[in-house]
Amino acid sequence: MNSRRSGPPTAGKPAAPPASPWKASSERQRDRELKREAVIRVAAREFNRKGYHNTSLDDIAARLEVTKPTVYYYVTSKEQLLFECFVAGVERIRAAFQDVRRQELPARERLTAVLHRYGEAVASEFGWAMVRAEDQDLSPTMSRHIKALKSEIDQGIRRLIREGMQDGSIHPCDPKLTAFALAGALNWIAHWYREDQSLSGSEITSAFVALFETGLSPRAGVPARASARARLTRRPRRAGGGLLR
Amino acid sequence: MNSRRSGPPTAGKPAAPPASPWKASSERQRDRELKREAVIRVAAREFNRKGYHNTSLDDIAARLEVTKPTVYYYVTSKEQLLFECFVAGVERIRAAFQDVRRQELPARERLTAVLHRYGEAVASEFGWAMVRAEDQDLSPTMSRHIKALKSEIDQGIRRLIREGMQDGSIHPCDPKLTAFALAGALNWIAHWYREDQSLSGSEITSAFVALFETGLSPRAGVPARASARARLTRRPRRAGGGLLR
């Protein structure tokens, strides 16, 4: 539509890499990059608080104590802003897969390691963009990119599940539906979690993973896990939340 | 803000119950109610397809082959439309709790029965409104009502979990976090499920509930469940989906 929007999304690279004459002093370029990241971070927080459509670029600019054109100096469109927020979150999850690939562990343990990082990412400021952003708000190009990234993560989880079934560390199940259930429970954190909560994203994920590993049915000779028990007595400070949302 | 918005939301009652003179012939009133429900159902489907903010009331009107003011004849605002969609979905879940209350069963079985209906509701046309609607799009009054309904459901699930721990049918765990995990996995269905999928909402929920009960870790002497095994061989027709979303 707009000539700016042609080609693959930027996602990190400075808008105009001064490829030539006097290579703008590198500290200046670093400054620019820092500011750009600040814009994206603030945008993520505002989207998280008020939703994409209820957040105007004037709002974001005001939070940064600048004006709207300044925001556009670092970002080409509101859409791109959303995209960058998404990427920032997803990169953390991809990194988790990378880290785990090098480890020699039963697949179930590698899976739980990934899920842990996954949950932390979803509970971060970028969780909203990763989870709640609607792809109808994005151009077809951006939408495709996002779907590809999501699919990559999905496939990664399914693969770990399959490997777990092979090495015997995971109970036989349908990898696809199981991946959906796991990811769903974790993604949902972005719907209800607020940073002022008594539990951290990591703690929540621990509890979830424990639940998924053990299951609801009582197991012979398996007593209550200490971690779960502890949480039973330590009352969270805020009741808040609710089920849906 | 608007004088219309004062008082509790309507949620079903005809806008102007002709309290008096010649009691508008009851078939006419029934007609009106049917049309009103059609408006809400169509709105739910459009919200589901394109999101709340990307759906204009002209769109909805066009789907109904009428004009925008006609929609306003049955509904006072776009916001109320969203609210009604939400209520329509939640009522199904509340009904599930009612039904199960009369039954003499171990709490875990009552819980899974509720979760089943829950999953079906989320996979229905009203799933989007129940799960993805953002309360920033609603007036404080509406938002409060919705939060109350959500909380009621949440508490209902937690109670079943506690009862299950007491009667021994559920492994000791933190009721709050467990409820979040269960509901999260099911809610997430609304993010990725489309009606043209190879699995029905009911089938998906069955698989999820089975997973919740059994857990990922292998159980001594428990072979793969037949239902899960079956799905492993029967390839779904559409890969689609993806993890997040």
Next chain:
DNA sequence: TAGGATACTTACCCATCAGTATGATTAGAC
């Protein structure tokens, strides 16, 4: 068959907001 309620349309208003044209200011290179 008049009169009022019901059901629906045409044509409009107007607030919001993404995005831009243009110009001012500052900082570094020479």
Next chain:
DNA sequence: GTCTAATCATACTGATGGGTAAGTATCCTA
């Protein structure tokens, strides 16, 4: 000191879309 690019602000445009005013057609009652 001058010149140029980088950085930011002022002030606008244009489109979208929620909501309404006012009028038309239809139906039902009496």
